[in-house]
Amino acid sequence: MNAWRTGRILTTVLIGALAVPLMYGVLHLPPPGQADAPAHSNVSAKYIEHGAEHGGSENLVTGVLLNYRALDTFGEVLVIFTAWLAVAAVAGTARQTGHESTPPSPIVDYVIRMLAPFIAVFALFVIVNGHVLPGGGFQGGVLLGAMLILLSLAHGGEPVADVVSLRTWIWLRAAGVLVFALVALLGLPLTGYLFGLPTDPTLRHALMIVLELGIGIGGGAVLGGLYFSIAGVERS
Amino acid sequence: MTAELIDLRPALAVVISLACAGAVFAARENARWRAIWSLSAAGVKFALVWSMLPGALGGAVYSFRVGEVLPGVAFGFRVDALGLFFALVSSTLWVLTTVYALAYMRKSHSLSRFFGYFALCISTTVGIAFAENLFTLFVFYELLTVCTYPLIMHNEDLAARRAGRKYLVYTLSGGGLILAGMAMVYASSGTLSLAQAGILDASAGGATLLVIFVLLIAGFGVKAALMPLHAWLPAAMVAPTPVSALLHAVAVVKAGVFGIIRVIYDVFGADLLRQLGYTDWLAVLAGAVIIIASVKALRQRHIKARLAWSTISQLSYIVLAASLLAPLGTLAAIIHIANQAFSKITMFFVAGVIERGTGKTRVDELAGVGRQMPWTMAAFTLASLSFIGVPLTAGFVTKWYLSLGALQGGREVFVGVMVVSGLLNAAYWLPMVYQAFFRPMPADRKAPAGVSPMMVGPVLICAAYIILLGAGASAPAMPFSLAEAAARFAIELKASVE
Amino acid sequence: MTHWPHWLPLVAALPMVGGVLTPLLFRSRPSLAWAWAVSIASVTTLASSALLLTLVGSGPFSYAVGGWLPDYGIELQFDPVSALISPVCIIGLLSLIFSRRYVERSIDPKKVSFFYALVLVNLGGLNGFMMTGDLFNMFVFMEIFSVSAYALVATAREPIAALAAFKYLLMGALSSLLVLFSAGVVFAMTGTLNIADAASRMDVAGPMPAALALAALATGFAVKAALFPVHFWLPDAHAAAPAPVSAILSALVVKAGVVGMLRTLELFAGAEQLLQPLLTSLVWLGALGALGGALMALVQRDIKLMLAYSTVANIGYIFIGLGLATASAATGAMAHTLNHAVIKSALFLAAGAIIHRTGLRHIDDLRGLARRMPVTSFAMAFALVSLSGVPPMAGFVGKWQIAVGALQAGRPAVLAVMIIAGLIVLAFSVRVINALYFRPPSRISVASATEVPLSMLLPIAILTAGCLGLGMTGQPVLEFVAPVIKNLYGAVP
């Protein structure tokens, strides 16, 4: 075992040695919180200044996400779907036999069944109000995913997974990417650039809502799908 | 006096036998087509090369530039006197070797592979001869290694594999050295062209020039079997006789020596080397190799092993003559390419005929062979006389001009080396001749079976060439005048040679 | 139609969306999924060649995504470095064509559509990564092709594949984190994420944080490109993956790390005194990688492991060229990035064909295969010879330019290392050729092997022809790449 022991000591020394230049380098960065730091004077200042009328939403973060840096968010939505794709492709053929999930006590079962609709409504609220309040597609999606996982923990994976057919599940998971792709293509005729949102406020607002919904539902379905694959429930 | 003519023939010569090689590979198993394609490859090449002789004698230089493959590095052909001379020798011998090989290899296996690579070899050898710059020379030099490797491995038994591996290790590391030297030449001179007589100059600094010289000479020296780098040659004797003939008389070793001549006269240039004085060391090394290789040849029991060691010493004749930097020495170096080729190939053919006819491969089993196969042994005797340096044979011409060159260059010791090597040659050839003709034939010897005329023919033609090269040296249309032109260009020969 | 700038984002988005649609439309019909994947890949290849024509015609151009200029949104740029997109598409297309027969046997039919989806997403991610001019956008695309790459490695059935994919995932995630961290530092220093904009504001921020960002970014991309000390994840991953995936990984995904390093040099071109230590360390790490990789390849018995270690060696060559910072060395390095991609994909596909037919991976078991599978063996031999840099073939172009660059930079030791490494590569190539051609078969599956079907043979043949073609056309490739060198090293000659 001492080979392992020396390995640990060696890594500790290496990490310690690495700490000095890292800390020293970070110390020379402009201190956080200063208003005149370059982080605030350059691109961010422009976002704050023109955020409302260009970006299309009071919540500047959503404006950045859906409008200014739309390609990043498209990449993001794709990464989520790829995560599910990867898990589906890699999930071992070995069926998770053995430990059956212990049946939940009736109280837990009842509470979760009560909570589910409220979580769903709250998730929709977060998605739709993303451009005013802090929120948006990703956050809503996580809430939906959490609801799905909570339900399948309570009732075992199969019933939740079978609420819709597998085909529909996959279409739901791809919702984020497909909606984003359509809106991006739409941007070509409207603004002359891919991924461009039109300048007319109402149309832009509507498109942003559609995007948020796509991202939210897509994200939620994928998170649910990840749990189903790991729990070995889904017969892909 | 040299007129640069743009001509397709150099490229055609290389490309045609590539195509024929393809056809030979394609002619899978039927022997007739394989023979036709191999012979046509050799024949067309022979005609093309000889068609350029009259032009070259008149001072024309045919060049064909394929294109610039890399910045400052072009792929092109340029047929100057030296290149044409080497191509002449190898294409002439090629026709003979192909005829001989068709007969010798009739019963062997996977012949389409053998003759395909056989034809590829000749195209790369001619490619080396016609290379316009060091890069093209290096390309064909490496391809020659790739093509000869399957030939050495032809028997596919353990000995062949070990010989093939040794051959590859030596030649590929030699290629690596040349690549390094070539990169340094390009870095310090900006060009790799062999057209000007010497592209390097003293401004590159003594150290770099020495490193370049050592790299290039060692790189080419591997194939020229210079002493420390020679071990692959005797080991490659396990290959079939036509391959040994090809390797040791025509293609591989001559490519190495040709490379050394190009390096001395076209990369460095004679006057720069006189300043630097590296070639004096090379001359001493070559002299030593001549003597040591001859002594080793004495001790060999097998005929082909003795031939291999004699090749190593003969090649150093050329290296010695080239490094004298005297006009006559250069002439001796160039003409010895032909003399050594014809004499050595005759001996290899004879060794092949003896092996096929009587199954004997050792030196002391030759008793009475002369009576059984008078013509073959007569040719062998003629070749031995040529190596010893008896007048009226090709070998004498080389020794004569080499000695004159040594005197002209002020190095009398090398005349001594000529004399000693002549004696040593006599010591290891004459006993064989004596045994063949003057010892009684052992009782159990049966009549020589199955020696087809297609094998004896090339032996006699080569023997005739030895006489032709020896006696008719000064005849007008002879390659000798071409060698003269090459020497004159290489070293700006002042006095004309009678 | 060819000068339509919108091809640029589409070249990245099209394969991604095509990939996402594959499981949706063809989950239960694998052959249709293959046809769909090949058609998407060919459309992308056409689009990339249209972009190449625009680049050759009217020089580099950039594209503001969503209409936002660089100080607001993301700017995509198409310059000779991102011109690597078209070979990426071509090799991706050929690997997809190859994988039809191969995947039928090595992946369970229900997951074939996922396999093709992952390959398309991977190609989309690579195209996006090479065209973006925004530091964070690079991170996002890097994640896309990395996640799909980890999954692709794990699609192989062998148990070793899961472990190899896990190690690859950990190292890849580490390198992505370093890139994200340096993006954060660059943002804190300059307030922008656009590479060109940040490069101009770099000196205002003072040397120390710039050094930190440079170190993090360079280490991140070095891990992604498997440069010497951080290369140990590559051999297991590339050997365990299915053959078309190994080809894509070794030829394309590893080169993304090299492109990343080029973008880093662009970002920090202004700060010479920071670049110098990085460049010298690149040279020495590259040299160690070249030697170490070649030696390790020499001792391998498994043919795919051997090819994987030779990838580490060739990445070493490329980084030597980049580190030397002379014009000829850097152009040689970029030319070698392209040439090695073609050679290595040909080799891995040929190895895949051999494993597909005989099920054998050890070189000694493959004796005498040439008689039974003549075309694949010839392709393998030809590509191995060009890998070792014999002149007329593609391998020579890069190595010759880097060697000359090494001499011009006054570093003969680097030349010696390259020659020795080249000889070692020749040694193991000869070992394989010997086994294939000059030894009698020793296994029944070899003696009874037959040539692979045309759909696997055609890509191998095209790539092998590419090995020779790229060798001949070295000059135009080098001239095409030369203008990039100016803004890489700035003041360097």
Place this chain on the structure above:
Amino acid sequence: MNAATSVFSHIDYLVAVALFLSGAWILLTSNNLVKKIIGLNVMETSVFAFIVTTGMIDDGAPPLLAAGVEGPFASPLPHALVLTGIVVAVSVTSLALVLVLRIKAELGSVELDEIESVGEHDDSAGPGGGSG
């Protein structure tokens, strides 16, 4: 600005870096694969923390331009970056967990040294063991 105040003013960055290094230590030294994933997540969180603090402004309001809210706004860009980063972290972690499940099922253990030792026995068969 002497050293003390500069350390104090950069405390957020220093903490983030310390978290990063501790995550790295966990990842490198732990023998259990799941612990490695945990280490990876610690590092990811630390980088996200670092990026968010770069966009922070002393007593600034969050970047929501609701009516009547003035004062310096925090920079919205880092928030968008971190949102994207978190999603990446989720996908990588989920893939890693599935791989661990498969390693457990096929190689029998999630302890690296046990897997390596198992690896040695059938190493003679080498990767793939020629099963295509």
